[in-house]
Amino acid sequence: MATRKQARKQTLIQVLALLIAVVVIVVAVVLFQSWANNRPGAHPEDIRVTASVGEESIEVAPYLVCMPGTECPEGEVPNLYVGEDETLNLELPDDISRYQWQVLSIYDNPAANDETLHGPGETNTVEIPGSVDPIEASDSEDRPHLMVVEVSAVLVGTDDEGEEAPFSSVWSISTMSDEELANQESQ
Template sequence: MKRVLAVLGAVIVLAIAGTAVGVWRLHDAQGDRLPEISAYSHGHSVRVGPFQYCEVLNLDDCKEPRDAGELRVDEDNPVQLSVPSAVSRAPWRLLRVYENPIDTTVTYYAPKTTLAVTIPTLDPNRGRLTGLAVQLLTLVQDQDGEEFALPHAEWSISTVWP
């Protein structure tokens, strides 16, 4: 059991290091330009920069452009979400928010696995999709040594229903 935990810990540390290197390379290659996500549904599209973007190794060093997008949707056509390679090369998560925020779903994506996601606008159990958020994660440790993930960057899109 201890060996499994040690291996898991090493994998997490390597993922964080890879994320840090990726963010550093992205910043070096693009200067101050921050990555954007895009979403499309039934002839409407939106491209949005981050709501908040912090340095991966210093969550107190943040840019807060507070960008947020709106996308017109209907119940018959899904949302096609696209993230750039700058996001997909790191571990990221997608939050889907429904009419009752308690029904928010979270999906995690491993590095270099996913550039696009299809999201139904209507869930039979949760109702209408009201928004989505994409988050890049940083592993942090509290005073007791417990590790958990916090977002260091977030993009936000609200849906607009007819």
């Protein structure tokens, strides 16, 4: 009989050890998930979008970041030339792509301009052609050439009091040649 009691005791200890291990794992997962959901993200002015054409790549800082209803100081617009047969690739960090965001592609023919809306978590990359097919309603046979691309989103940041607040954020990229930039500046 002593062996039967020892076997039951050993089985009970194993079951208790297993239960304790399961409880510890569940508590760790719940605590990690709570931490991950409540940790502060980067402030919108610190978030960068990566733009690339072929082997050339740049990090793009926000052009505008402000709380709705306030005046937005304008930032710098970097230039990354995109040729007619090239494609501009944008890679957005999770701090943007987990929210709703949009891309505005502006061509030298306004009829070719395009805006695409992306839902939260839908994608974090976008490809934009350097030129598109001629517009049927246009008198010109020229292919409209990409001039500017803007990514915009309303993101959560912290205000001056440390409280969470919405921020309108825009990342702008010029895609013109040096000649087009010179013409633009002279006008």
